[in-house]
Each structure stands twice: as structure tokens, then as C-alpha cells.
Amino acid sequence: MKIRLSSIAYFWKEGIHNIFLHGFMSFAAVSVIVVCLLITGSVTLISYSVDLNILKLQQESEIAIYIDENVPTETARGLQSTIEAIPNVADAEFESGGDALEDFRVSLGENAVLLDGYSAENSPLRDGYYITMKDVALVDETIDALEEIDGVANIVVKEEVINKLLQVQRVFRTVAATLIVALGLISVFIISNTVKLAMFARRDEISIQKMVGATNSFIRWPFIIEGMLLGLLASLIAFGLEWWIYSELTALLSSELSSFTMAAFEDVKFLVLGCFAGSSVLVGVCGSALTIRRFMDV
Amino acid sequence: MISMRDASVVYDNGVRALNKVSMQIGEGEFAFLVGASGSGKSTIIKLLTAEIRPCEGRVLVNNFNIGKLKKRDVPHLRRTLGVVFQDFRLIPNKTVYENIAFAMRAVGASTRAIQKRVPYVMDLVGLTGKGDRKPLELSGGEQQRVAIARALVNNPRLIIADEPTGNLDPERSLELMTLFEKINELGTTVLIVTHEKELVDQFGKRVIVIDKGEIISDQMGGYYTYEDSVE
Numbered sequence: 001m002k003i004r005l006s007s008i009a010y011f012w013k014e015g016i017h018n019i020f021l022h023g024f025m026s027f028a029a030v031s032v033i034v035v036c037l038l039i040t041g042s043v044t045l046i047s048y049s050v051d052l053n054i055l056k057l058q059q060e061s062e063i064a065i066y067i068d069e070n071v072p073t074e075t076a077r078g079l080q081s082t083i084e085a086i087p088n089v090a091d092a093e094f095e096s097g098g099d100a101l102e103d104f105r106v107s108l109g110e111n112a113v114l115l116d117g118y119s120a121e122n123s124p125l126r127d128g129y130y131i132t133m134k135d136v137a138l139v140d141e142t143i144d145a146l147e148e149i150d151g152v153a154n155i156v157v158k159e160e161v162i163n164k165l166l167q168v169q170r171v172f173r174t175v176a177a178t179l180i181v182a183l184g185l186i187s188v189f190i191i192s193n194t195v196k197l198a199m200f201a202r203r204d205e206i207s208i209q210k211m212v213g214a215t216n217s218f219i220r221w222p223f224i225i226e227g228m229l230l231g232l233l234a235s236l237i238a239f240g241l242e243w244w245i246y247s248e249l250t251a252l253l254s255s256e257l258s259s260f261t262m263a264a265f266e267d268v269k270f271l272v273l274g275c276f277a278g279s280s281v282l283v284g285v286c287g288s289a290l291t292i293r294r295f296m297d298v
Numbered sequence: 299m300i301s302m303r304d305a306s307v308v309y310d311n312g313v314r315a316l317n318k319v320s321m322q323i324g325e326g327e328f329a330f331l332v333g334a335s336g337s338g339k340s341t342i343i344k345l346l347t348a349e350i351r352p353c354e355g356r357v358l359v360n361n362f363n364i365g366k367l368k369k370r371d372v373p374h375l376r377r378t379l380g381v382v383f384q385d386f387r388l389i390p391n392k393t394v395y396e397n398i399a400f401a402m403r404a405v406g407a408s409t410r411a412i413q414k415r416v417p418y419v420m421d422l423v424g425l426t427g428k429g430d431r432k433p434l435e436l437s438g439g440e441q442q443r444v445a446i447a448r449a450l451v452n453n454p455r456l457i458i459a460d461e462p463t464g465n466l467d468p469e470r471s472l473e474l475m476t477l478f479e480k481i482n483e484l485g486t487t488v489l490i491v492t493h494e495k496e497l498v499d500q501f502g503k504r505v506i507v508i509d510k511g512e513i514i515s516d517q518m519g520g521y522y523t524y525e526d527s528v529e
Binding site for chain 1: 448
């Protein structure tokens with residue numbers, strides 16, 4: 001169907017005009033979208049931060065490997081490149097038997113006398129590496145690869161801790177995903193009802209348009225433009241509020257719970273803006289387009 | 299213009315609203331369709347505007363076959379009609395000018411055409427100078443004139459008015475009927491659904507009487523003689 005330029009201008013003029021004309025319904029629709037975006041967005045961002053912290057804890061979980069005492073320290077130090085060549089190894093930190101002895105001596109405090117007679121040259125402790133992994137879920141494969149290296153005498157891994165962390169992460173991700181999907185669905189339900197209410201208030205206008213011979217697309221376009229603009233406005237308001245709320249929350253948590261690191265909003269701001277704008281414009285447009293169908297069967 | 303042959307309508311609840319109705323209204327005619335409440339007048343209007351379809355028979359309106367009309371073609375049929383309702387059906391938050399122009403917008407008319415046509419139609423129905431008013435600032439008679447202007451603005455071949463004087467006093471009703479007569483003289487076919495005896499009798503036009511879903515009388519220059527059946 002050929003649409004005149006004057007009709008396109010009319011659609012936009014009507015769409016914008018209707019926002020102000022039906023001020024209360026516009027306010028209600030924007031408020032509902034803002035609240036839904038804020039709740040869903042906040043839960044998502046907090047979930048993301050919690051997940052980051054779980055990942056951080058996992059990455060801090062180390063595998064300790066000890067090198068056979070018959071392997072000279074310099075040879076043991078030379079194994080670093082071999083260890084770091086294993087795909088899942090993020091970092092390998094060498095500690096010589098001498099350094100380990102000194103650390104042990106410090107930790108013993110007054111009882112350090114027990115270690116009198118030992119030095120770096122005759123340290124009873126082995127040279128070793130503390131290894132962090134890229135993905136703790138691949139701990140078994142990493143251990144297998146480490147065991148293949150000549151000179152590795154012993155491997156110590158806190159599998160129980162790693163497994164617990166993995167379990168926590170799995171449960172948390174499931175809970176967070178369920179919560180986000182549920183909140184998203186509830187938001188769509190509330191928003192579509194608000195749109196329905198707005199349409200219901202204008203059903204007479206729609207029926208008059210139908211009666212004078214307007215096509216469905218002619219009736220629909222101003223509503224779609226209105227829905228899109230309201231969605232866009234709501235997303236911008238929600239984005240600003242989300243930024244402020246999240247910053248306040250981050251400040252609060254950093255003072256109360258210093259070990260918990262919140263993801264920096266600046267790192268995800270464009271993603272948040274994109275998601276907010278995309279989802280609210282989609283909801284505004286689809287909500288208008290789908291709901292109006294009910295009122296066009298005249 | 300309008301051709302109904304053995305048209306029947308049965309609603310979903312089983313009520314037979316029209317039973318084998320046949321009538322013809324030709325180009326340029328002026329006709330009254332009269333009958334009591336529940337006689338089937340409104341059903342005929344719904345049929346003519348393709349709000350409903352006949353379950354039997356054939357209905358042709360401005361060469362559109364209502365029974366076979368596709369949904370996407372309904373707007374094209376309605377653009378050939380002008381419909382006026384008892385309750386005016388104006389959009390309260392638009393001005394008189396916008397209410398009339400809106401019907402032209404709906405059919406994709408250019409702004410230039412709208413600016414030329416709307417003042418002409420407003421003048422025709424006696425609304426000059428009232429373009430900036432909102433409908434609720436006008437009297438009932440004036441509101442109905444706005445509705446008539448809206449119905450006329452796309453230059454329809456047929457005007458259907460459903461109880462157009464139902465909310466007006468006798469003096470305004472007479473003025474309005476005179477306006478319809480004037481519109482008819484300009485070449486537009488007019489079908490007025492009413493049950494106002496005095497008005498119908500005063501004009502001496504064609505009168506079609508419907509009762510219990512059937513046409514029981516159709517006379518040129520007739521009178522509203524079936525008053526017993528009218529509430």
C-alpha cells in the first residue's frame with residue numbers, strides 16, 4: 001500500500017499528540033514500564049555482580065603442585081612455561097622450597113626454633129607452583145595435564161571447595177534466570193494490560209475511524225508510534241534511575257561488605273541502555289499493535 | 299446503489315433479525331426506513347456497512363457484494379458511504395475541523411485537498427466559523443451537523459443516517475431533515491432510518507416499513523402509516 005508523506009507526518013503528529021492528549025494513560029504506561037525495567041534490571045545487575053564474585057572466588061581456588069626433591073630448583077623454575085602452556089591454566093606462581101621454608105618460619109612465630117638448622121639449601125619443603133584456572137569446572141582435565149609433566153611429585157587440590165562453589169554458581173544462576181524471566185513475564189503482562197486499558201479508553205475513536213473507511217494500518221500506525229515513543233521515554237528514565245540506584249547500592253555495599261565487588265555500571269551502561277530501550281520499545285510497539293487488533297474488528 | 303435480495307441475518311444467539319428482505323434503492327433516491335425498536339432497522343444498517351454479513355441472500359451496496367466482501371476491502375466500501383449516527387460519534391478532544399478532516403485523513407487525502415474540502419463542507423452544513431470549537435461546546439443540532447459534514451466530506455455516493463434526529467428537538471430535527479434533502483438534491487443518495495412519524499410524513503418521500511425483520515410496506519411519497527407497530 002502506498003503511503004503518502006503527508007500521512008507519515010500525520011501518523012507522527014498524531015502519535016506525539018496522543019501522548020499529551022491522553023496524559024494520564026501515558027503517565028501510567030511510562031510509570032509501569034519504568035518500574036518493571038527497574039525491578040528486572042536491578043535483579044539482573046545484582047545477579048551479574050554476585051556471579052562475578054562467585055567466579056572470582058573460583059579463580060582464587062588454586063591447585064598446588066609440588067616438584068620432586070631430586071629435581072634442582074632451577075629446573076623446577078624452568079617448568080613454568082610448560083605449566084602455563086596447559087590451556088586451562090590462567091596463572092602459575094612458583095615458590096621455591098627455600099621461600100616456602102621462610103613463609104613457614106614466619107607462620108610459626110615463636111615456634112620457629114623448630115626449624116633451626118634448616119635453610120634454603122637443605123629445605124625440607126619442596127619447590128612448587130600455585131596454579132589458578134580459567135575455568136574451575138575443568139579441574140579434572142587440568143590435573144590430568146599436570147600429572148603428565150615430568151618432575152611433578154604431588155598435586156593438591158581443594159576439590160571439595162571447588163565443587164561447592166560450582167554448585168553454588170549453578171543454583172544461583174538457575175534462581176537468577178528464573179527470577180529474571182518471571183519478572184520479565186510479569187512486566188509484559190502488566191504493561192500489556194496498561195496498554196489494553198489505554199486502548200479501551202479510545203475504542204470509540206477506533207470504531208469511528210473504521211466507520212469512515214480507515215484501513216487497519218492507518219489506525220494502527222499512530223498507536224505504534226505512540227507506543228514506541230512511550231517505551232523509549234520510559235527506558236531513558238529507567239536507565240537514569242537504574243544508574244543512580246546501582247551507584248548508591250555499590251557505595252553502600254563497598255562500605256558494609258568490602259569483600260563483595262559490584263560490577264562497575266560504566267562497564268555495562270551501554271548494554272543496560274540497549275536492553276532497556278530495546279525491550280521497552282518492543283513491548284510498547286508490540287503491546288500497541290497486538291492490543292489494537294481486538295478493537296479493530298468493527 | 300443498494301440492492302437486497304432475500305437477505306437474512308441470524309445472530310449467534312439464534313435470533314433471526316432479518317428474514318428474506320428484498321429492496322432496491324437507486325442512485326439519487328431519498329428514502330426513509332421506518333420501524334419499531336427491534337424490527338431490524340439497525341441490522342440493515344450493520345449489513346449495509348459490512349459490520350455483519352447476510353447468512354442468506356444477496357446484498358449489494360455501491361457495487362460491493364457484502365456477502366463476499368473480503369475484510370481488507372471493507373474500508374473501500376465504507377469510503378463510498380457516509381454514516382450518521384443518533385449519538386453523533388464525534389471525537390470529543392478534536393475540534394470540529396479536525397473531526398471532519400479526520401475522515402479525509404483516514405482515506406489518505408492530501409493536506410491540500412483537506413484544506414480545500416473541509417471548509418466547503420462546513421459551509422454546506424452551516425458550520426462556518428465553528429471549526430475551532432470542540433464538539434461538546436456545540437448544541438446537539440450543531441454536533442449532528444458536524445457528523446453530517448464528516449459523512450459528506452469524502453463525497454460519498456450514499457448517506458445512511460441512523461436515527462439522526464433522535465437526540466434533537468422538533469425544530470432542529472426539521473432543520474436537519476431539510477439539510478439531508480438539500481444534500482440529496484446535490485446528487486447524493488440518502489437513506490434515513492427513523493421512527494419520527496411527523497418528520498417522515500412532512501417530507502412525502504419514499505417510506506420503507508420494516509417489522510419483525512420483514513419489509514411490510516414500500517411506498518413512494520408514502521406516509522408513516524404503520525404507527526401501531528412503532529413504540
